[in-house]
Amino acid sequence: MSVISEVIEKIKKQDPYEFEFHQAAEEVLESLEPTVKKHPEFVKAKIYERIVQPDRLMMFRVPWVDDKGEVQVNRGFRVQFNNAIGPYKGGLRFHPSVNLSILKFLGFEQIFKNSLTTLPMGGAKGGSDFDPKGKSDNEVMRFCQAFMRELFRHIGSDCDVPAGDIGVGGREIGYMYGYYKKIVNEHTGVLTGKGMAYGGSLIRPEATGYGCVYFAAQMLATRGLDFRGKTVAISGSGNVAQFAIEKVNQLGGKVVTLCDSSSTIVDEEGISDEKCSYIIGLKNVQRGRISEYADKFSGSVCYIGESVWDVIRSQGLKVDIALPCATQNEIDGAHAEALVENGCVCVAEGANMPSTPEAVRIFQDNNMLYGPGKAANAGGVATSGLEMSQNSLRLLWSREEVDARLLGIMKNIHKSCIDASDAYGKKGDYVAGANIAGFLKVADAMLAYGIV
Numbered sequence: 001m002s003v004i005s006e007v008i009e010k011i012k013k014q015d016p017y018e019f020e021f022h023q024a025a026e027e028v029l030e031s032l033e034p035t036v037k038k039h040p041e042f043v044k045a046k047i048y049e050r051i052v053q054p055d056r057l058m059m060f061r062v063p064w065v066d067d068k069g070e071v072q073v074n075r076g077f078r079v080q081f082n083n084a085i086g087p088y089k090g091g092l093r094f095h096p097s098v099n100l101s102i103l104k105f106l107g108f109e110q111i112f113k114n115s116l117t118t119l120p121m122g123g124a125k126g127g128s129d130f131d132p133k134g135k136s137d138n139e140v141m142r143f144c145q146a147f148m149r150e151l152f153r154h155i156g157s158d159c160d161v162p163a164g165d166i167g168v169g170g171r172e173i174g175y176m177y178g179y180y181k182k183i184v185n186e187h188t189g190v191l192t193g194k195g196m197a198y199g200g201s202l203i204r205p206e207a208t209g210y211g212c213v214y215f216a217a218q219m220l221a222t223r224g225l226d227f228r229g230k231t232v233a234i235s236g237s238g239n240v241a242q243f244a245i246e247k248v249n250q251l252g253g254k255v256v257t258l259c260d261s262s263s264t265i266v267d268e269e270g271i272s273d274e275k276c277s278y279i280i281g282l283k284n285v286q287r288g289r290i291s292e293y294a295d296k297f298s299g300s301v302c303y304i305g306e307s308v309w310d311v312i313r314s315q316g317l318k319v320d321i322a323l324p325c326a327t328q329n330e331i332d333g334a335h336a337e338a339l340v341e342n343g344c345v346c347v348a349e350g351a352n353m354p355s356t357p358e359a360v361r362i363f364q365d366n367n368m369l370y371g372p373g374k375a376a377n378a379g380g381v382a383t384s385g386l387e388m389s390q391n392s393l394r395l396l397w398s399r400e401e402v403d404a405r406l407l408g409i410m411k412n413i414h415k416s417c418i419d420a421s422d423a424y425g426k427k428g429d430y431v432a433g434a435n436i437a438g439f440l441k442v443a444d445a446m447l448a449y450g451i452v
Contacts, residue, residue, distance in 0.1 A: 003036055004029050007048050018101035020328060024108050024353060025052050027360075031432040032439055034424040039443070045451070047443045054081045054107065058154055059100070062128060064146040066139050076147050078126035078154055078162075081107035084445035086120030087158055089381060091165030093127035094172065102328070103127060106165075106352055110381070112438030113374040116413045119385035124160055126151070132167050133287070144175035152180050157188045157391070163384045164193040166327065169239065169284070170205070174198075189391025192384035201387035203402040204380075208350060209243030210403070211379015211410050212323055212371075216348035217251065218414040219369040219430070220321075225345070228252035233319040233344075235259050235308040236326035237283050237290045240350045240377070244323050245276045256319070257308045259326065260290040264311050267293075267300035313338035325350030333358035340366045349373035360431065375413050375434040382409045 001009075008026050015021065029048065036043060057079045066072050077100065080088045090110040093103070103125045111123030128147060132140050155162060164173055173193045181187055187199070194200035203210070213227070220226055230253045234241050237258045245255045254270035258279065267275070275297060282288040294302035303311050309324075309331050311317060322344050324330055328351065331339075336359035339347070347363055348371040349355065355363070355370075363370040383406055390397055397405075413434075420440075421433030 002033070003043055003048055004033050007052060010049070011052055015101075018104060020101045020353075021104040021108065023357065024105040027357060027431070028108070028112065028435045028439070031426075031435040034426065034432070035436060035439065038424070041447060042443050045447055047446055050446065051082065051111070051439075051442065052108065054079050054104065055083065056080050057100070057104075060150045062130070062143065062146050062150070064139075064143045066142075067136055074128050074130040074143070076126070076128045076150060077103050078151060078160070079103045079107040079124060080154070080160055081123040081125070082111045082442060083122035084442050084449070085115060086122050088124035088160035089114055089121035089163070089384065090124035090126070091163045092168045092172075092176075093125070093165040094130045094132050094167030095127070096129055096131045098127045098129045105328070109352055109374050111442055112435060113378045114381055114385075115438040115441045116375060116416060116434060117378050117382040117385060117409055118412060119382060121381065121385055124162070125165075126162060127165065127168070130167075132172065137171070140172060141175045144172055145179040148176045148179040148183070151176075152183050155180075155190055157190050157388070161189065161384070161388060162191055163381070166238070169193075170195055189388050192387045194387070199387075199391050201383060201390055201402060202397065202399040203406060204383045204387055205239060206243040206246070207383035207406055208240045208377050208380030209245075209325070210247045211382065211406055212240070212325070212348050212350040212376050213244055213247040213251065214379065214407055214410040215371050215376040215414060216321060216323065216346055216369075218411060219348065219371055220346055223345075223369070226251065227321070230254070230320040231256055231318060232321045232323060233257045233308055233312060233317070234323045234325055234350075235330060235354070236324075236351065237279060238325075240380070241323075241325040242276060242280050242283070244325055244350055245271055245279075246273065248323075249273055249276070253321065256317070257311065258290055258293070259308045262289055262304065263291045264303045264306050264308050265290055265293045265300050266303070266311060266315070266317065267297060269299055309335035309338070312342055316342060318342050319344050321345070322347045323350050324354035326354065327351055328353045329356050331355045331359045333362060335359060336362035340368070345369060347371065348376040350377050352377065364429070364431075370430055372431050372434050374438065375417055375430060378413055379406055379410055382406060
């Protein structure tokens with residue numbers, strides 16, 4: 001049995017019910033197989049065994065009081081996975097589905113994503129099974145403050161710098177940062193995604209969506225293609241999806257889909273900037289459902305209870321480019337086959353691990369351009385890193401400067417993936433390229449530290 005197979009078997013035996021983590025670890029480790037022969041020093045130092053084990057993980061109760069005066073109790077988590085190349089960095093997710101397996105998968109992926117940005121950031125993830133949907137602002141504030149009463153012990157600008165994720169936007173970051181500042185009596189860059197008035201960075205809200213489109217554009221360019229005149233399917237309707245629409249429109253493409261957990265809308269005329277502004281107000285301010293879009297704009301159709309990929313499959317919707325920006329494992333094998341049949345040539349992941357292993361195999365077997373999340377959606381954490389830099393320097397860079405740095409980072413990530421895939425005999429394989437390029441930097445740092 002190979003070293004890689006042994007590591008995979010061991011983690012499955014240790015934690016048999018952490019299926020999302022198994023999936024992420026297996027996908028990364030299998031693609032690292034070419035590094036085993038080239039780097040016997042990694043095998044000797046047990047780097048492969050060590051990198052799949054978090055440095056530490058914390059789980060804690062979060063009691064808070066709702067608007068009716070009733071005590072509610074949720075679970076809070078922080079998984080500090082690896083800080084070999086810099087402080088722990090990774091988002092906080094507030095969603096009923098949050099559990100240790102999901103956060104370990106996200107924290108593990110974050111190690112390699114952060115490494116790819118070339119910025120000095122380690123990998124972490126955290127959150128709670130708290131659901132902000134349907135809660136008042138006061139309830140969200142009380143929960144965030146209760147969550148921070150424990151989390152503050154484990155984070156710091158040179159230790160662990162959380163950010164937002166699903167269910168954690170500007171409102172939640174503001175409440176948590178305000179309470180952290182009150183507790184520790186410091187104004188420091190300990191959270192990213194902050195508001196502009198108190199240490200945030202221009203372009204940060206747009207960064208994941210913009211970066212995903214920038215990465216897709218780099219992939220398309222390898223085949224002499226671009227976004228002009230292309231029909232684009234985007235899933236989700238939150239921050240990432242909203243700004244992916246904006247950037248696709250700027251590059252001449254046409255976005256025709258969006259979704260949330262209850263339904264999908266299809267607008268074959270295209271979601272213009274004006275329509276996108278309506279969506280931003282609907283989702284970010286009114287906290288409404290995407291189905292309301294179909295009531296507002298004639299010519300659009302709403303499919304209740306179906307995902308974007310369900311609709312593409314059932315309706316035969318033709319798309320050239322797919323940008324999954326919702327959640328993990330949203331595209332399965334049948335969805336991937338439908339995308340191939342309906343003319344899709346490029347998939348770039350704005351979400352974390354939105355494609356199942358079967359879907360990824362189908363994309364690759366059909367010679368589609370496929371950008372995995374750790375590369376394609378790294379723009380968000382890259383700009384978080386730029387926010388950290390600005391906080392440390394006590395400076396605010398212009399929108400143009402941050403956007404230029406983001407574009408440069410996404411181009412470098414693309415080049416790193418291509419170079420690593422070529423060097424390790426996996427030419428054109430962005431999955432192997434991203435994993436290997438991200439791994440080597442972290443592994444070299446771990447090796448330098450000795451057995452710690």
